[in-house]
Amino acid sequence: MTTPTLRAGIVGLGHMGRHHARTVHHLDDVHLVGALDPAGDPHGAARGCPVFTDLEQLLHRGVDYVVLACPTAIHAELGLQLATAGIPTLIEKPLATNVDAAIHLTHAYHAAGVPAAVGYIERFNPAVTQLHRKLQDGLLGDIFDISTRRTSAHPGRITDVGVVHDLATHDIDLTTWITGHQFSSITARITNRTGRPHEDSLTALAQLTNGTITQHHVSWISPTPQRLITVSGDNGCLTADTVTSKLTLVTGCADPNNPHQYTAGLDGAAQLDLVPADPLISEHRAFRERLRGRPSMIASLQSGLDAVLVACAALRSSRTGATTAIDRRFAARQW
Template sequence: MSAKNLRAGLIGLGAMGRNHARVLAGLDGVDLVGVADPMGDQHGVAQGAPVVPTVEELIALGLDYAVVVCPTALHEEVGLKLAEAGVCALIEKPLAHTAEAARNLVEAFDARGLVAGVGHIERYNPALQSLRTRLEHGDLGEVYQVVTRRQGPFPHRIADVGVVKDLATHDIDLTGWVTGRTYESIAAHTVSKSGRPHEDMVAAVGMLTGGVMANHLVNWLSPLKERSTVVTGDKGCFVADTLTADLTFYANGAINTEWEALRAFRGVSEGDMIRYAIPKREPLLVEHERFRDAVEGKESDIVTLSQGLRTVEVAEATLRSASTGETIRLSQAAEAVR
C-alpha cells in the first residue's frame, strides 16, 4: 500500500458489489482497505482486504471514502453513519428508497462538507457521453423527444424495490443529463405480473423543461435484453445502444424525390446515417476514476446527491401517477414528501 493513496472501503458484496471490488482493487491512487458484509466474502472477491460484518467496524479501519452497494432500503442508514464519521461516499443508485430518505442523505453530507455521489453508471457509458457532447454542440438542433427502452429478465438480486426505482431511475437520470433539462410532469401506468409485491413493468410519459417530451418503457419480464435511447430533434435523431456503447445518427434528408407517393409526405425524409467510432472504456471504471478525483479535490463530473434526490422524486411521482391515474407535476410531488 502507498501512504499517499486514498483509503477506500466497500459496503456490500452482492452481484454489483463484486464488480465494485474488482474495480477498486485495481484503481490507481486508491487502496481497498476493508469490506463490510454480514454474510462475509462468499465469493472470494475481497482482494485480500479484511472483511468485517458491520459498517462501524469498517469505519474503524480509517477511510477516506466508502462505496455503498448494499440493498437500497439500507442506503439511508449506512450513509448517515458514514457522514457522521466524516467519510465521503459513493452510493449506488437509486440514492435511497424514498425521497425523504434521499433528502436526509443530501443534508447530512452537505452539512459536513463531504464529497458524495450517486452511482448512476449510464452517465459514463461511452455512447451517452458522446451523445451528450453532440447535443451540447447543437448537432441535433432543437431537441423534441427522448424515447428509452430498457427491458430484460428479472434480476433475482433485487428484492426491496420495483422496476421503477431499480431500472427506470437509469432512464430518468440519463434523460435529464443528456438533454440538460429537468422533469416538469410525469404520467405512468404500471403492472405486476411476476407475483412480487412491487411493479415489474412501467410505461411513462414525461414533459421536460423547454417542451421536450420523454417516453420510457421499462420492464424485467422479457427474455430480450434491450437498452436503447433515441433522441429526436429538428436535424434528425440519435440512437444510443448502451449495451454495445454504439451511437448512430440518422440525418434528415435534403434531397428531393421524384417518387410521388413519398413526395406527398410533407415531413422529414431519410438522409445519411452515421455510426460513430468512439472510445469504449468500462463505465464502472470511469465512474470510480471520477469519484476518486472528486475526493482528491480535483474538478470532476460526478452525479451529486442533489441530482440523485431529483431522480428519486421523479420515480416516486411515476409511482404516484400509476396509483392515482393522474399526471403529476414534479413541484407538487416534491412538496408532498417535505
C-alpha cells in the same frame, strides 16, 4: 508529483459490490482496505482484505472513502452514519427508496461538508458519454423528443425495490443529464406480472421543463435485454445502445418549401466512433476527481434526489391514473 493512494472501503459484497471491488483492484491509485457484509465474502471479491460485520470496524481501517453498495432500503441508515463520520461516499443508485430518505441523506452530507455522489453508471457508457458530448456541441439543433427503452428478465437479486426505482431511475437521470432540463410532469402505468412485491414494468410519458416530450419503457418481464436512448432534434436523431455500446446518427432535413416539415431516412444513418472504456472504472475515476475538488460528470446527490422524486411521482401517477406534476418545493433546498 506523485498522487497519494486513496484507501477505499466497500459496504455490501452482493452483485454490484463485487463489481466495485474488482474495479478498485484495477485502479493504480486506490487501495481496498476492507469491506462490510454480514454474509461475508463467499465469492472472494475482497481478495484477502478483511471483511467486517460492523461499520465501525470498517471505519477503523482508516478509509478515505466508502462505496455504499448495500440494499437500497438501508442506504439512509448507513449513509447517515458515514456522513456523520465525515467519510466521502459513492452511493449506488438509487439514492434511496423514498423522497424523505433521499432528502435526509442529501442534507446530511451537505450539512457535514462531506463529498458524496450517486453511482449512475450509464453516464459513463461510451455511447452515452459521446451522445452527451454531441448534444452539447449542438449536433441535433433543438431537441424535441427523447425515447428510452430498458428491458431484461427479472434479475432475482433485487427484492427491496421495483423496476421503477431500480431501472427507470437510470433513464430519468440520463434524460435530465443529457438535456440539462428537469422533469416537470409524468403520466405512468405499471404492471406486476411476476407476483413479486413490487412492480415489474413501467410505461411513461413525461415532459421536461423546457417542453421536451419524453417516453420511457422499462421492464423485468422481457427475454430480450435492451438499453436504448433515442434523442430527436431538428437535424436528425441519435440512438445510444448501451448493451452494444454503439451510437448511431440518422440525419434529417427540413423541406425548403416548408421549414416545419421534418424528413429523415435510414440512408442517412451512420455509426459514430467511440473510445472504448470500462464504465465502472470511469465512474470511480470521476468520483476520485470529485474528491479532489475537480470538475466531474458523476451524478451529484441533488441529481440522485431528483431521480427519486420523479420515480415516486411516476408511481403516484400509476396509482391515481392522472398526470402528476413534479413538485420540488419541499425538496428545493440550497445546501
